[in-house]
Amino acid sequence: MKKLRLTxxxxxxxxxxxxxxxFLSGKIYRxxxxxxxxxxxxxxxxxxxxxxxxxxxxxxxxxxxxxxxxFAALGFFFLFGSLLGRFVxxxxxxxxxxxxxxxxxxIFKKEKRLPGHNILKYGKYAVLIGLVCVGSMFLWGGFAKxxxxxxYLCPSGTLLxxxxxxxxxxxxxxxxxxxxxxxxxxxxxxxxxxIKVYRPFCQYLCPLGAIYGWFNRFSLVQIRWExxxxxxxxxxxxxxxxxxxxxxxxxxxECIRCGKCxxxxxxxxxxxxxxxxxxxxxx
Amino acid sequence: MNFWKNSNSRAWMLGVLxxxxxxxxxxxxxxxxxxxxxxxxxxxxCIGIG
Numbered sequence: 001m002k003k004l005r006l007t008x009x010x011x012x013x014x015x016x017x018x019x020x021x022x023f024l025s026g027k028i029y030r031x032x033x034x035x036x037x038x039x040x041x042x043x044x045x046x047x048x049x050x051x052x053x054x055x056x057x058x059x060x061x062x063x064x065x066x067x068x069x070x071f072a073a074l075g076f077f078f079l080f081g082s083l084l085g086r087f088v089x090x091x092x093x094x095x096x097x098x099x100x101x102x103x104x105x106x107i108f109k110k111e112k113r114l115p116g117h118n119i120l121k122y123g124k125y126a127v128l129i130g131l132v133c134v135g136s137m138f139l140w141g142g143f144a145k146x147x148x149x150x151x152y153l154c155p156s157g158t159l160l161x162x163x164x165x166x167x168x169x170x171x172x173x174x175x176x177x178x179x180x181x182x183x184x185x186x187x188x189x190x191x192x193x194x195i196k197v198y199r200p201f202c203q204y205l206c207p208l209g210a211i212y213g214w215f216n217r218f219s220l221v222q223i224r225w226e227x228x229x230x231x232x233x234x235x236x237x238x239x240x241x242x243x244x245x246x247x248x249x250x251x252x253x254e255c256i257r258c259g260k261c262x263x264x265x266x267x268x269x270x271x272x273x274x275x276x277x278x279x280x281x282x283x
Numbered sequence: 284m285n286f287w288k289n290s291n292s293r294a295w296m297l298g299v300l301x302x303x304x305x306x307x308x309x310x311x312x313x314x315x316x317x318x319x320x321x322x323x324x325x326x327x328x329c330i331g332i333g
Contacts, residue, residue, distance in 0.1 A: 027325075034322040035315045044322035045329045052322040056329070060321035061314055072309025072318060075302045082298025141333065151328035162330035172325070172332065180331030218294035 001263045005090070009097040012040075015050075017094065017160070022047030026169030037073070039080040040093030041208050043154070043161035047168065054080075055132060055154075055208055059147035062136040081215030085222075089202055089209050090256035095156040096202055102194040111197045112243040120204045121254065127153065128207035149207060151179070155187040198241045202256065213253025220274050223250035223257060229269040239264035 016038045019029040029050050037054040044052045054076050061070035080088055089096050103110070114120055127149065135148025150157050162180065166173045193200045202209050225246060236246055239260040244252050249261050249270070262270045309315060327333030 028323070030323040032319075035319045037318070043326075043329055045326040049322075052318050056321065056326065057318040060318055061309075064317065068312065068314070070309070070314065071305045071312065072314035075304075075306030075309055078298050078302030078305055080302075082295045082302060141328075146333075147326070147328055150326060151331075151333065154329065157326075157329040158331060161326070165325065165330055172330070175332045177332070179333075183331040215298065218298065220295040 001259045005259060006100075008091050009094075009100070012092050013094040013097055016040075016042055017046055017048035017050070019048045019050050022049075023164055023168065026165055026167075026172070028165075037076040038092075039076075039084065039088040041095050041154075041156045041206060042093075043150075043157040045157065045161035045165065047161075047164050049160070053156075056147065056150060059132060059136040059149060062133065063145040063147060067137070077211050081212050081219060083220045084212075085216040085219030085257065086209060086212045086253070086255060087219070087221045087257040088212055089206075090258040093202075093208075094160060095206075096199060096256070098159065099190075099194040099199045099201060102191060103198055105195050108196040112241060114197055114200065114204065117203075123204040124206050124210040124213075127205050128210045132207045152182070153186060153205070155183070155190045155201060158183045158187040199256070203242060203254065209256075210253075216253055216255060217251050221257065222273055223255070223259070223262060224271055224273045225249060226269040226271075229267050231267055233266060235264040235266060236261035236270055 022028050026047065028045055028047055031050070033050045034044060034052050036051050037057050038049075038051045039054070041055060042049055042051070042053050044056050054073060057076065058070050058073035061068065061073055084092075131149040131153060135152075136145060139146050139148050141151075158180075162176075162183065166176055166180075190201050197203075230246065236249065237244070240249065241258060241260060242254050242256065244255055249255055250257065257272075259272065262272060
């Protein structure tokens with residue numbers, strides 16, 4: 001499972017960022033695939049990106065003059081969320097992969113959570129409401145509204161978009177100033193923290209994780225726990241990288257369906273599945 | 284049906300259907316064009332310049 005997940009993460013990242021000409025020329029893909037969004041946090045200004053970022057798309061719609069319900073972005077959230085929930089975070093998000101790889105670096109004592117986790121975990125909802133929604137509707141830069149999350153926080157945009165573009169495009173590089181340094185500082189902080197703490201951006205700041213977490217309870221893809229066969233050995237809880245209990249696995253908004261609990265269970269009473277219709281019949 | 288509290292086996296289907304309807308509504312209002320226009324220009328804010 002561990003190797004399968006890493007393979008899927010790598011393949012999905014490569015396929016969705018496979019516009020190699022962009023990396024060489026310092027330009028971005030301008031084709032029709034960008035009408036659609038990828039499920040994970042993937043800056044559409046990444047030179048390799050072949051589709052759009054769902055959070056960027058939501059902000060682009062909220063940045064329009066007047067107010068329109070952002071149906072298109074909500075449509076992508078409902079589709080991906082209802083099918084996969086936070087499986088997207090665990091298996092399909094490029095920035096999640098980056099944090100996973102950083103956490104494998106064998107320095108620092110590893111931690112699953114930050115102190116104050118039970119309060120800090122609500123940070124992602126604050127980012128979603130404050131920066132992505134309210135910020136994008138009411139913050140103005142000159143004569144246009146700004147995508148506040150992308151502009152002031154998103155480390156994925158800095159890593160996948162800014163660094164490759166500025167590296168290959170001298171004209172853009174000459175314009176980088178204080179805002180770029182601010183975003184670079186955030187990226188460096190998250191990179192360093194990721195070496196010690198498991199996926200700090202996903203656990204505490206990612207607005208996309210906040211959205212998909214809401215779908216975890218009823219999405220098609222689930223991790224099933226066969227309670228009758230469980231011997232309460234706690235191997236799953238020890239393996240869970242975000243320290244969830246058996247009862248919380250899969251249904252908690254914090255579960256990213258990484259599958260480490262499935263691997264760890266000696267009785268094989270945890271497994272990935274779609275909805276088990278027989279199991280859902282009223283007794 | 285308590286849609287949000289229970290893991291109802293059909294809730295995900297309702298979610299997918301809602302997503303499809305929302306996407307169609309968004310496309311009808313030209314929102315996919317808005318997303319495309321934003322995505323094919325380098326987003327200066329995203330890269331810390333704008």
